[in-house]
Amino acid sequence: MSIDTWDEIRTAYQVARLGTVSGAAEVLGVHHATVIRHIDALEKRLGTRLFQRHARGYTATEAGRDLLSVAQTTEEQFGQLASRIKGQGEVVAGELVVTSIAGMAGLLTPVLAAFQEEHPAVVVRYLTDMRVFRLDYGEAHVAIRAGAVPQEPDNVVQPLMRMRSGLYASRKYIERYGLPAGEAALSAHRFIASDAADSRAPFYIWLRETVPAECITYRITEPAAAEEALRAGVGLGFFAAYRAEGDPDLVEVLPPRPEWDAPIWIVSHVDLHRTLKVQSFLAALKQAAAGWVGI
Numbered sequence: 477m478s479i480d481t482w483d484e485i486r487t488a489y490q491v492a493r494l495g496t497v498s499g500a501a502e503v504l505g506v507h508h509a510t511v512i513r514h515i516d517a518l519e520k521r522l523g524t525r526l527f528q529r530h531a532r533g534y535t536a537t538e539a540g541r542d543l544l545s546v547a548q549t550t551e552e553q554f555g556q557l558a559s560r561i562k563g564q565g566e567v568v569a570g571e572l573v574v575t576s577i578a579g580m581a582g583l584l585t586p587v588l589a590a591f592q593e594e595h596p597a598v599v600v601r602y603l604t605d606m607r608v609f610r611l612d613y614g615e616a617h618v619a620i621r622a623g624a625v626p627q628e629p630d631n632v633v634q635p636l637m638r639m640r641s642g643l644y645a646s647r648k649y650i651e652r653y654g655l656p657a658g659e660a661a662l663s664a665h666r667f668i669a670s671d672a673a674d675s676r677a678p679f680y681i682w683l684r685e686t687v688p689a690e691c692i693t694y695r696i697t698e699p700a701a702a703e704e705a706l707r708a709g710v711g712l713g714f715f716a717a718y719r720a721e722g723d724p725d726l727v728e729v730l731p732p733r734p735e736w737d738a739p740i741w742i743v744s745h746v747d748l749h750r751t752l753k754v755q756s757f758l759a760a761l762k763q764a765a766a767g768w769v770g771i
Contacts, residue, residue, distance in 0.1 A: 481521070487514035488526055489547035492540050496533040541613045548614025549747050568753045569597035575609045576602070576620035577740075578699040579716060583771070584620065587764045591757055598753070606698060611745040617754050618761075619743040623676060626741055632749045634758075636740045637765050640717040640732040641679050646725055648709025656712070656729055662687050668705045668713035671695035679714040679736040718771040 490500035491511065501508040515534075519526050526540035536544060572591075576584055581604065588600050609615040611631055626633050645655060649666075656665050669692045670680050683692070694710045696702045706713035707725060717732045742761065748754050 481518075484514040484518040484521075485543065485547050486551070487511050488518055488540070488543055489551065491515060491527065491534050492536040492544040492547075495535065541610070544615075545610075545613040567597070568595040568756050570753070571599045571601055572618075572753060572757060573601045573603065573616040574618045574620070574757070575616045576604055577622045578604050578606075579719075580604075580620060580740075582719060583764075583768065584761075587761055590764075591760045594760075595756070611743065611748075614745075617744065617748055618757060621741050621743055622738045625739075626743050628743075630746045632744050632746055634742045636742045636761070637768060637771060638737040638739055640771060641714045641736050641738070642717050642720060642728055642732040643679075643712055643730040644706060644715045644720050644726045645712050645729050646707050646709045647727065648707075649712065650727060652709060655727065659686070659730065662712075663691060665691065666693045666711040667691050668694045668696065668702050668711040670702075671697050677714075678738060682733075682736060683714075716771075718768070 487500060487504060487506075487510075490503050491497060494500055494503065497508045497511045497515075501511045504511070515527065522539070524539045525537050526543060527534040527536055572588075574584070574588065581602070584602065588602055592598050592600050603609065603616065608621070609619055611619060612628065620636065622639065653665060656662055665687075667683060667687060669675075669683055670677065673684075675681070694705050696705060702713055703715065705711065706715060712729055714736070715726065720726045720728065742758065744754055744758070
């Protein structure tokens, strides 16, 4: 592989990561015309389209995502090699990309902030989304996931914690509909739940088995919408216990139950798991999690 080819691959990697020519040009410190020229030359060299062009930018094709995975790993390895050549050894620097399920920012942000303070050469990218980020495509260094044990090959999976959830009502709801007098009275109330009829969240499974379907009057697709609906008083809803405790607007209807707990996992790709940056962050994360009492 020539140096010119590596420049083209690095350019394609940044376009795939950022989604725009202008963003890649800014990161690489080149003119946007250079970025376009590199992409065109690399696609011609490989004989395939790496990106779908559209009005909002560039989206990687399957071939482009494969390239992203290889380029991410290669860039990490080159960074480690450069440090060793300079006699510095591996350092904790550059981007740290962490993804998590929604609703964990309150726990993870202090950890990320403290980690960045300890390692000021690190640029943190904290991403939350409904989709599952592909670690094998280099989309993240560490993913925090909930539910069943992740099964993707070549990933290292470790338990982090169990997230406790209870059933809550806002004071607005109570003023309008009253507070249920125990579990037997739930069928006379309104509920907020996932729009996905097959949601595997343990508390939604319990809810579907406990109350009539007509009681679920407000359906959502993301946790942020569920929280807004709960606070607006449109129904009873499940909420993370650690966030509800001490909240003057929320009243506990049913306390957290073990069968409602959601296991939370730390996931990292085997190619990056042993790097100093990832190991340093995992150590900081596990140390912080040890102090999350009652969560």
